[in-house]
Structure formats: structure tokens, C-alpha cells
Amino acid sequence: DAKTTQPNSMESNEEEPVHLPCNHSTISGTDYIHWYRQLPSQGPEYVIHGLTSNVNNRMASLAIAEDRKSSTLILHRATLRDAAVYYCILLTYGQNFVFGPGTRLSVLP
């Protein structure tokens, strides 16, 4: 399975932007980059995914490096409800998701 590396934890102030990094230097050409997040005591939920181009949706933006060896999940204005564990996952079509330990984001009021 292709591997990702994320910081164990990050902190942000409420209403400020948050940039969550992910390194995936062994990514292959067919691997999609997915982000999920898990709120306390809940199941993970989908945030965003992309292949090569930057992506935006109502929850976040995904910035993908030109060489695809890294990506950044951007939360434009963090709220207290965004405190969660964020997982960066590489997915090859037809394969299963592999969830690492993720980044625990704390949002300070």
C-alpha cells in the first residue's frame, strides 16, 4: 500500500485558516488523494479527494503539489466543530482505504 506521512497533531485558532500537510512520496500515477476526518467518538466522514488538480468543495480545499508527492488540506476558517483527526489516504482504484493515525487538529477559541 502506498504510504502517507502526516504530523501527529496541529493547533489552530478559531476563524483562522488551517493548512494540514501530507507527504506521499511513493504515490503512483493512478493513486487518488483522499481526506477523511473523524470527530470524537464518531465514524470518519469524507472531506475531499483529488488526483492532480486542486479541488474545492463546501468543506475544504485540496492543494496538490505539481509532482504529486505532497498535498495540503485547507480549512479556510476553522471552527470549534472542525476539531477532529484528519486522515490523508492514497487510494488506488479497486483497492481498500488504509487509514493511518492521521493528524489530530485542535481548534482554540
Place this chain on the structure above:
Amino acid sequence: DGGITQSPKYLFRKEGQNVTLSCEQNLNHDAMYWYRQDPGQGLRLIYYSQIVNDFQKGDIAEGYSVSREKKESFPLTVTSAQKNPTAFYLCASRVKEAGTSGYNLDEQYFGPGTRLTVT
């Protein structure tokens, strides 16, 4: 509303007893998954099923069993052979074929989880 339900939310058992965790989905998804999560850790895949009456072992299947008799249901039995069964168990589902009910082919939908404590 469509979704995945897991019951119960909390479950307590004595060591040596088998216990079955329920997972039901009304999303018409073909694929279903069971994960285990230990404190501060990521999710580890126990079993998955791509179609009714078929399932495959994940990374940590030992001590667990599953069945998939109906598309909507994928129960997980934690047997007495599982050496360390206390954990948070998550069920998920995913559409296999593009265009089914408008669901994103790549997205996996999770249930709320069952927290199992064995003493």
C-alpha cells in the same frame, strides 16, 4: 434518510463470550467493511464484502467472523479467540458501480460505531 446504523452504541461482555455487532445500511451499496480502532490509532480493516454471500479477510481477521446473507446487513462476530477484543468497531459501506443512486464511487460511508468492552 439513507445511512448506516450500528447497534448497540456501547456493549459490555465477559471474557470468553462471543458477541455479534450489528451493521445495517439502506444506501443500496454493494461493498461493506468492518474496521477496528484502538485509542489514538488509525482504523484497521477486519473483513470486507463486495457482494452478497462473499467476503474477504482484511489485515486483522483472526478471532472475528462475518456473514453477508443480505445486501443491507453485514454483522460481525467477535469470538472468544480474539485475544484483545476491547475496541471501537466501525462499519462502512461503499458503492461499487458508478452512477448508482448518485453516490460518489470513491466515498466510503461510516456508521456511528460500537464501543465494545470485554472484562
